[in-house]
Amino acid sequence: MKRSFFIGLIYSIIVYCVSAQEPSKPIYLDDSKPLEQRVEDALSRMTLEEKIAMVHAQSKFSSAGCSRLGIPEVWMSDGPHGIRPEPLWDAFKPAGWTNDSCTAFPALTCLAATFDPQLALEYGKAIGEEARYRKKDILLGPGVNIYRTPLNGRNFEYMGEDPYLASRMVVPYIQGVQQNGVAACLKHFALNNQERWRHNINVEVSDRALYEIYLPAFKAGVQEGNVWAVMGAYNLFRGQHCSHHDLLLNKILKNEWSFDGVVVSDWGGVYDTDESARNGLDIEMGTWSDGLTNGRAFAYDDYFLARPFLDKIKSGELPQQLLDDKVRRVLRLVFRTNMDRNRPWGSFATDAHAAISRRIAEQGIVLLKNETQLFPVSVGQYDRILVVGENAVKSLTVGGGSSELKAKKEISPLEGLIEKYGEKTIHYTLGYTSEPQKYDADSLRQVALALAKSADLVIYIGGLNKDHYQDCEAFDRKSFDLPYDQNDLIERLLEVNKNTGVIIISGNGVAMPWIEQVPALIQSWYLGSQAGNAMANVISGEVNPSGKLPFTIPKKLEDNGANSFGPSVYPGDSINVYYKEDILVGYRWFDTKKIEPQFPFGFGLSYTSFNYGKLTTDNKEYSKTDVIRLSCSITNTGGKDGAETLQIYSSQRHPSLPRPLKELKAFKKVSLKAGETKTVSFTIPVKDLAFFDDERHEWVVEQDRFTLSLATSSADIRSSVRIKVVE
Incomplete structure (x- = not known):
């Protein structure tokens, strides 16, 4: 009896040990299981502290995973025009890597100007490949805030004034990005239509304008693009900050539109634990900074959704269900991105991406005027072409705030023109400067005028740039006029040489007091890595321009709806801003009020008929x-x-x-x-x-x-x- 007992005991132990060595695979690790089962399984295995760690930042651009369960961190990168250089852990300053130089894609105003959803898909796919290669899980873009006033410093990142155009262009962009297992992050939700006082301005707007003008592109991105992340805006709406806003995030985004992804705050856009816990925010980023500076050092455990949130759950002041819903959404994101074993590897700064960038730039350039058929300029047509203007040589992939890039290669307009026409034909002078401390503005002007007199053709390349108070995050423009006395320079160039073509590089419309005198005008954009090649191809006629304006350019600023009422309607009084133009934004205002614009929405000429x-x-x-x-x-x-x-x-x-x-x-x-x-x-x-x-x-x-x-x-x-x- 004893022998048989021990034999049975030994057999049982062997069976137990063998079975213990081959445990069943946890559901959350089994990607053959339905997504929601995996989410619930992972959630059930996490401690309260592990859950809290996943809903706030752990560095400037990442949030924690759960290392005990093998759930990775979530890494984010600014977009939407390229993958930013790698930052330091606790600072916005670049870390100084030598292998993070990206492809700079054209600004989204240029993409919108193509009126080509297929190009938007190619754009999204290419930038998604670069994000994937750099091991990013969320690309912080695209932006679809509506162009309400030409003074908004961040318009260049958005897709114009029309909600339908923005809707049709944003959906394929999102789909292209997410093909790579990288989440697009639709921003800035919502009503972030100015940079001035962006952290504290309260927007008052009707429900009609909200639903007809300012929400449709977001709705399309959620319901048609199936976007996996949405970023809250800095501003307030009806007295509540948009990054923890009950109406916008709970009632509209998550209830009406059935959004199942994560809501990420803009950096420094969170102000309260109770509101952020209850009102739809899922991941808190960048608290105690303004999104552009360092702020408090290593403060992550003190974020509103960190220790304060944990303490309120433990005390019973806030229910744990609020936390569980946030973690479900983060887990859903993780399983769609960095725990998807089938996602592609991506690629970075390739020739193929440069070609896509160039093609988008070419298709977005808009020919606005060509009365004397000055353009195209064939190779060999002129012996001496004078190029005037700082934007012909200034790097326009840097600056502008969070969309600043470190491009692997940026071909300037001047370089592109020299490559096309040759060094003997192309001559250059600065003409004006954005750095008056370095140059004498009057001397630059006089040199340009003297050289223009003897040129066969003058090509002026100016406009705005990405310096403060131009096209730049955190700063609105101070004037509708071109900066740096460019209007005067253009008028004087036309006096000495009528064979002058003007190219404006900007993300916004500008005043054009010289429009009747100039024979030819091109609206260009921030075109990215291939700017010079794209511009030269259009100027030479190798590419026939086909871009259309994604916004209306008024003759004077006061003709624009938001700028016609006075300061209470734009920019506000630093506390409130009232959208009195209501649903009449852009061409809707000009048409209905019978105001003739300088150039209408959707306008663009061609070299053919x-x-x-x-x-x-x-x-x-x-x-x-x-x-x-x-x-x-x-x-x-x-x-x-x-x-x-x-x-x-x-x-x-x-x-x-x-x-x-x-x-x-x-x-x-x-x-x-x-x-x-x-x-x-x-x-x-x-x-x-x-x-x-x-x-x-x-x-x-x-x-x-x-x-x-x-x-x-x-x-x-x-x-x-x-x-x-x-x-």
Whole structure:
């Protein structure tokens, strides 16, 4: 008996030991299991302290994982135009790495100006590959705050004034980024439409304007792009900070739109433990800094969602369910990014990325005026071309705040022109300076004028830059005029040489008092690594310009809606700002108020010409659940291959609430060889003709007559059809 007992005991021990050596795989580590099962399994294994660690920063650009469970940290990088140089652990200052020089992609104003969602997809995919290669889990972009005033210092990071355009361009950008297992972070949610007093300005705006103008691009990014992260804004809205805002984050984002990702605060945008715990914030970043300076050193355990949050849960002042919801969202992000074993490896600063950057830049450049056919300038056409202007040589991938980059290579406009036309043809002089302490401005001007007299052609390359009070985070522009006395310089250049073409580099519209005298004008942007090559290709005609303005340029600042009422409407009184222009933003204001702009939204010329057929529809009556189908023909009647963007605007005959004169509802960019004709089709769901009824808190399509117009800009209607919406 004893022998058999011991044999049985030994056998049981062996079986136990073998089974103990081969434990079942935890669900959270098994990527074949449904995502939500993995999230709940990981959550159930974590201590309270481990959960707290995941909802606030552990360094300037990372939040903690759970090392005991093998859950990685979450690493973030500023975008949306490139992957920033690696920072120090507890400072915004670069760490001094030698292998973090990236591809600088064009600013998002340039991407919006392409009116090409396919390019947005390629942009997102390429920048996502660079983020993945650098082991980043969240790319802090794209930005879709609406262009409300040309003085907003950060407009260059956004996608223009129209919510429909921004919606169509942001969705493929997000999808391209997230193909790489990197989360895009849609920002800044919401109403961050100025940099002046950005940390404390309170925005007062109607529900109609909120839902019709300022939210649609965010909604599209969430519901169509399935974005994995959203960043709260610095400003307040109706008295509450946007990074912990019950209406914006809980009611709209997470409830109405069913967002299942993480809400990340902007750096230094959190002010209270109870509000940030209850009102939708999931990861707190950068507290006790303004996002641009160091702030308090190594303060992470004292963040509002750190020890203070933990203490309030332990004391019962706050329920643990609030923390668990935040950690669920962080875990969901982790399983989608750095714990996805199938995500690609990425690539960094490649020739392929440079080519994508150049193509976006080329397609976004806008030809605004070309009366004497000054452009294109063929190689060999002139013996002596004088290039004037600081922006021809100034690095424009640096500065501007959080979008500053360390580009592996940045080809300046001057370098691109020399490469295209040769050193014997291209001559250069500064003309003006943004550094008056280094140069005498009058001497620079006189030298430029003397050289211009003997030049066959003058190409002026100026505009704004990314210095403070230009196109720059934390600073709005002080004036609508060009800085550094450029207007005077341009006018005097035109006096001594009428064969002068002007190129404005900016992310904003500028005053143009010389517009009647200048024979040719190009609106360029911050074009990134390949700026010079892209610009030279357009100037030479190797690339036919096809960009369209993503915002309206007014003749004078006071013509713009937000700048027409006085300081209470922009910039406010440092406490409150009132959006009295309401839904009439951009071309909606100019059209409805019958104000002629300098250049309208959607405008852009080509080196070729087009003929537009009549717009037709398959029906005249539609129910509210139908889809409207439209078509037209377009012919390239010129001698060069080119591309044109056809735009469809709608207007309602007798709306029960005031509506703009017209609203963009569809667009399509069409490439045509010289002499080629194509038929272009558009589909518009009838529900897209709705307006937001703030009393009923719902989108409403009324039984009424609507006009749908084919246009080449908001001010250039080519043909129209009329339809009726019925029950």
